[in-house]
Amino acid sequence: MDRQHSPSREPEIRFLIACPRSGSTLLMRIFAQSSECAATSRLVLTGNAQGSQDSFSPDLSILESPCRHVVFNKAKNVGKQFLICKEELGTNSQKGECLYDIFLTPSILELTRPIFLIRDPIRAFDSWKHVGWTDVQSLINCFTNIFRMHYQAPSHAISCVLYERLVQKPQNEVQRICARWGVTFSETMLDFKKPFGPSFIFPTDREEDMYCEKKLLGLSTTVEATSSVIPDVPPHSLLSNDEKDKLEEHLGRLYLRCWEGEVPRLRDVLLEKAWIGFDLDDTLHEFRKASSMATDEVLAIISGQYDIPMPALKQEYSRVLQLKTANAFSDGKTSFDYRKERFSLVLEHFSLPSDTHFMTLLLETYEATLSTSFELKCGALGLLSTLKNMGKKIVVITEGPQDAQERTVEALGIGSYIDFLATTNHFGVSKTAGLFTKVLEHLGISSGDMAYIGDNVQRDMEPALSAGIFSIHFTESKNVSLNLVPPQINTLRKLQYIISG
Known part of the structure; x- marks a missing residue:
């Protein structure tokens, strides 16, 4: 059972620190289910924002004079014991949004009992690209700053939560956060009954619009659409291998440190x-990318020669491929034997001729495209x-x-x-x-x-x-x-x- 609250008691401030697109909105929603907690967003990042200014300065007023802050008073007036502040860093390095330091003194660390939510940077940047944020260096700067704050702070003053652990075993991780923050854990926190946007409190109209009205960029589509924690949200698969290499080079070892034992x-x-x-x-x-490119080249030749629509050719080739690879190539034929058989069956399906010269063209095209597409x-x-x-x-x-x-x-x-x-x-x-x-x-x-x-x-x-x-x-x-x-x-x-x- 949740503890009874007194409107006269000031709520305790708790900070959740994360890179954008790392699952912080999920945790925000989890704690908004508790009658002890009010959840809010980005007070430090957006507090001093004015229009489209080119510079950035963090707003620390929630830490310096909380009783003068609108969200603090909203939480107090409805009798909440805790104000959970989702503090994401920004996405624009040029404005300094990724590089500022939230924690200036030991007293702030003690006051906020910060939780660092860390997500695999590969998945975080994939999510960035999905919403149109393409600056990989800004993400690297953001994570580097978070890891710096995390590892420079006294170990007793901070705690790290891996997003990957959170979605795999949500009860274990949320209980651990509750123990850190002094919040009473309830299993109902993992069952999202309260509506998504209205369950939060907001410092500005813009923040409220993001969660309740405009749904800017589809930023919270997954967490809004679900009623519980989803263990494996499919990736958007938007990253090149070069982007993955750069992220792993700069952040891979830092991320793996969070896996501890x-x-x-x-x-x-x-x-x-x-x-x-x-x-x-x-x-x-x-292989899938390379073979798909090689197959498309072959089918394009057939389509151009005989005016067969590409979708029909692709559908038939997929059927033949599934049929003819069932034995996993264990019958001793060469690759050219297998390919010739597949192409012949496709041509036969559409009642097309299969002379030696044309088949040789198809086989040579497939091999040449395949070998130049390997990565x-x-x-x-x-x-x-x-x-x-x-x-x-x-x-x-x-x-x-x-x-x-x-x-x-x-x-x-x-x-x-x-x-x-x-x-x-x-x-x-x-x-x-x-x-x-x-x-x-x-x-x-x-x-x-x-x-x-x-x-x-x-x-x-x-x-x-x-x-x-x-x-x-x-x-x-x-x-x-x-x-x-x-x-x-x-x-x-x-x-x-x-x-x-």
Whole structure:
């Protein structure tokens, strides 16, 4: 039960510090469900904003003279015990919005009991780009400033909450925040009954418009539309590998420090493995993108030659691809045999001729486009180099024709790092039918000698784990979760930092 409140009692101020698009609105909504709490937004960031001024100065009046602040008095008048202030830094480095220091004295730290909410910068910037914020340096500055404030403050004066932990185990994390802030926890805080916008109090009309009226930029679409915490909000997948590399270079190690015990534990497991295994397609390189570009070039030739609509060709090719890759290329044919069969079936479906000259054109176009479209995943080369420098053996265990995968490895420039390339085509068995056991036998090692990284749950994680191999799920569509079995990562650069320390 919530404690009874007295309108005459002044509310205690609590600060939630975050980079924009890091889940702070979710926490704001959680605490707005409590009858003890009033939740508000960006008092320090927007308090001195006037029109479109080119400079910025933080407004610390809520800390210096809270009784004169409109939101403080609103919270007091309705009998709230706590005023939860969501204090996001800004998105414009040129104006100084990302670089200011909120905490100037130990007394402010003691007064506000700040919680730093940290989200994986990769996912945060993906969300930035979704709403039109494209300045990666501003995000880097914002996170760097937050980490600086966090690590410079006395450890007893601050607390860090990972967004990824919050959405995975919301009750555990919210209870921890409540204990830090002195708020009474109730399970009803995780069941959003109060309407989204009206449950908050606002310092300005503009802030109220953002949450209640105009819904500027769709900033709170997910948290507004849901009635509870969603564990895995799908990404928008808007980042290039170059952007991911830059973010990981500047922020990756800082972010991983927030995982505390999990990183050393995972590092210790990996260090004891003599062999590190990888899937190839969509783990070490962008196979889907490359094959899609190659397929589109081939279908465009067919469409232009015979006036068949591209959507119809794509639909039929997808059907054929699903049908003809069901055996995971374990029947010993070459890549050109597989491709010729697929293209022939598409032509046959539309009753089109398939002469030798035209088929050769299609096959050559596919191969040329594919080989020039290959791109390594973020951090792949650095991880492979780090592993070799540590004396690890590297095996690639992949589905696909042996000849095509050998060409892929060479085209990507990673052949010198790989000690053995194992394909379903070479061993005559799919991953789900025993390939991992065959590879262990071929290498003369036990399952305990290897760790394996792959992107597919059914074709990588499940069969590798069934073979007793320690596995890490590489998944760009889910949150980083180092405490799951198997652990989840979303860039190979993170894994490089984990194992290298």
